[in-house]
Amino acid sequence: MPKTHVPVLAGELVEALDPRPGDVAVDCTLGAGGHARLIAERIGPAGTLVGIDRDPLAEEAFAALAAEVPCATRFLRADFDSGLETLHDEGREADLVYLDLGMSSMQVDTRERGFSYAYDAPLDMRMDPAQELSAAELLNTWDRRRIARVLREYGEERYADRIAAEVERRRPLRTTFELVDAITAAIPAPSRFAGGHPAKRTFQAIRVAVNDELAQLDAALPLAWDLLRPGGRIAAISFHSLEDRRVKRFLADRARGCICPPDLPVCACGRTPEAELVARGGVVATPGEVAANPRSKSARLRAARKLREEP
Ligand SMILES: C[S@@+](CC[C@H](N)C(=O)[O-])C[C@H]1O[C@@H](n2cnc3c(N)ncnc32)[C@H](O)[C@@H]1O
Numbered sequence: 001m002p003k004t005h006v007p008v009l010a011g012e013l014v015e016a017l018d019p020r021p022g023d024v025a026v027d028c029t030l031g032a033g034g035h036a037r038l039i040a041e042r043i044g045p046a047g048t049l050v051g052i053d054r055d056p057l058a059e060e061a062f063a064a065l066a067a068e069v070p071c072a073t074r075f076l077r078a079d080f081d082s083g084l085e086t087l088h089d090e091g092r093e094a095d096l097v098y099l100d101l102g103m104s105s106m107q108v109d110t111r112e113r114g115f116s117y118a119y120d121a122p123l124d125m126r127m128d129p130a131q132e133l134s135a136a137e138l139l140n141t142w143d144r145r146r147i148a149r150v151l152r153e154y155g156e157e158r159y160a161d162r163i164a165a166e167v168e169r170r171r172p173l174r175t176t177f178e179l180v181d182a183i184t185a186a187i188p189a190p191s192r193f194a195g196g197h198p199a200k201r202t203f204q205a206i207r208v209a210v211n212d213e214l215a216q217l218d219a220a221l222p223l224a225w226d227l228l229r230p231g232g233r234i235a236a237i238s239f240h241s242l243e244d245r246r247v248k249r250f251l252a253d254r255a256r257g258c259i260c261p262p263d264l265p266v267c268a269c270g271r272t273p274e275a276e277l278v279a280r281g282g283v284v285a286t287p288g289e290v291a292a293n294p295r296s297k298s299a300r301l302r303a304a305r306k307l308r309e310e311p
Helices: 010-017 034-043 056-068 080-089 105-109 135-141 144-155 160-169 176-186 200-210 213-227 241-255 287-292 294-298
Strands: 024-027 048-053 072-077 094-100 228-238 275-277 300-306
Touching (some): 010 094, 010 228, 024 034, 034 048, 034 056, 056 105, 144 160, 144 200, 176 200, 241 300
Parallel strands (some): 024 048, 048 072
Antiparallel strands (some): 275 300
């Protein structure tokens, strides 16, 4: 049985979003609904919670949640960028929009979905099981150089070329353990366990590519921002530097005022900040949370408030 997902930085997320009775909140990554429940309690009977997720497991979790929380609820089974687009097209606005990126424990621990290098399973890794591209398809059909680029860019894998070559040599790969064997064989013995499990970076990279995670995030952030009413808040919890860098840059761009060269005596750009950062530098889990929930170790929360004045 998959474990229940324990939401990370839950108190910190609620504090950053500061939900008020009657708010409209959009949870772009509903998962097991752990964060959503906390937000729903705060927005109360006058509030509305919209949950988005592309995984049918989240749709099941939503059904239970909707029956228990005090607010109005709605679920959109979609990629978060298209879910946000739907809300735009309908002319909706929100007071709170948040994303808790990556996988849920339910996904990792459902062995047959192939997200984990700890279980032997078919090479799948799709968050949306109806999607065409799976890990098997990627590993068995993509060009070796393209696979190496994925491993380098999304996994920061030092032995990307060697692993991609080994994958190509062993085709067709069918299971997670076949992939783990290929990775282990490709990494020189002294480096194999240097940075944790040798398959960790490759599995992350393949998952990011299969689910198009970074492009989705790049598309979703401006959509989420546009959906916010002035005074509304956005928050995102990232689990690796590739995600966090995007969130950080996006929020910093909106919080920046004048962009004139420093030697210009008066401002010529007329630009004023659209956002105020809620927790400069981001928020990470306390040692207590990391001890209780190791998944929180790499989590970083960033948040911002949309200023009332339009630029
Ligand atoms: C870390 S879990 C969220 C857990 C949730 N906050 C909770 O407390 O239970 C991430 C969820 O986001 C979903 N997800 C990730 N990327 C997505 C995307 N681009 N579009 C839609 N859902 C996505 C995953 O399917 C997963 O259920």
